[in-house]
């Protein structure tokens with residue numbers, strides 16, 4: 452019973468934290484981190500109570516390094532940009548093709564660049 456109450460409190464504070472708005476950062480990596488949060492990327496890429504610690508997508512903790520190895524001849528930056536703007540172009544083996552579509556239309560050019568810079572920084 453106590454565990455359930457604690458879980459509910461944790462979940463509620465996680466939701467509250469993700470809803471709190473902050474002014475847009477000017478530094479690209481910091482801005483990219485904000486975009487990542489605003490677009491709820493973590494809901495599929497990080498384990499949490501909300502997905503029972505079984506995220507549907509691969510974890511991105513080292514994606515800046517991993518991205519370099521995904522497709523021969525494609526730079527990490529290009530791979531990451533394409534992962535967001537054209538997710539069906541390459542589907543990570545073992546995962547469903549369920550990255551959201553249309554992100555490129557929802558994000559400004561600056562925010563997309565910042566998001567890529569943030570992902571690249573996760574080495």
Ligand code: HEC
Pocket residue numbers: 487490491492493494495496507508509514517518521531534535538539541542543546547548549550551554566570
């Ligand atoms: C609805 C769930 C979902 C959401 C939301 C989501 N993703 Fe994904 N993502 C996936 C899945 C599943 C994959 C693996 C399949 C594939 O490659 O498309 C993936 C793959 C990726 C990859 C490639 C990872 C690798 O190891 O090569 C990147 C980068 C990525 N997502 C970034 C993002 C970013 C940034 C956001 C937020 C703007 C986001 N994703 C939102 C489900 C999601």
